[in-house]
Amino acid sequence: MPKFRKKPVVVEASQWFKNGDHPDDGDEVFPEKDTPGLPSTFHPAYSGEYAGELLEGKVVRYFRRPDVDSEKPCEHCGVRMHDHGWIDTLEGGHIVCPGDFIITGVKGERYPCKPDVFEATYEPAEVEREVTALLTENCLEIERLKAELAELKVVK
Numbered sequence: 001m002p003k004f005r006k007k008p009v010v011v012e013a014s015q016w017f018k019n020g021d022h023p024d025d026g027d028e029v030f031p032e033k034d035t036p037g038l039p040s041t042f043h044p045a046y047s048g049e050y051a052g053e054l055l056e057g058k059v060v061r062y063f064r065r066p067d068v069d070s071e072k073p074c075e076h077c078g079v080r081m082h083d084h085g086w087i088d089t090l091e092g093g094h095i096v097c098p099g100d101f102i103i104t105g106v107k108g109e110r111y112p113c114k115p116d117v118f119e120a121t122y123e124p125a126e127v128e129r130e131v132t133a134l135l136t137e138n139c140l141e142i143e144r145l146k147a148e149l150a151e152l153k154v155v156k
């Protein structure tokens, strides 16, 4: 059977630990109580107890599952469920454990990835650039040495 090698792709990724950690989560905070023009999304009973704290992330949202006890330890990471996030993926909503990487794929799709899997699968794209620079540098040095050698032969 013909064989194929997966093309290397560069993805964007960042590690998530708590609400607001994703670079595209936004930086809006909860308003003070009775802020003029308080967004209508705020319940009239909001008393300003979260004033100054980050609003729910736009990418990694709150973990909201009324059927799951928020104090229960996670079966994957052991951290209480309350400290988890939730993300929309192409396959539907997915839980995000603290420490998971959020990958943005080639088509802008986002999905979480366990840190051990991430580290086994990805490396910083910078390395690739450094290797290319190093190879280029070495090639130039080889060309220079060849030229020097050619000159020496001429002198001899």
Ligand SMILES: [Zn+2]
Pocket: 074, 075, 076, 077, 078, 079, 084, 096, 097, 098
């Ligand atoms: Zn977890």
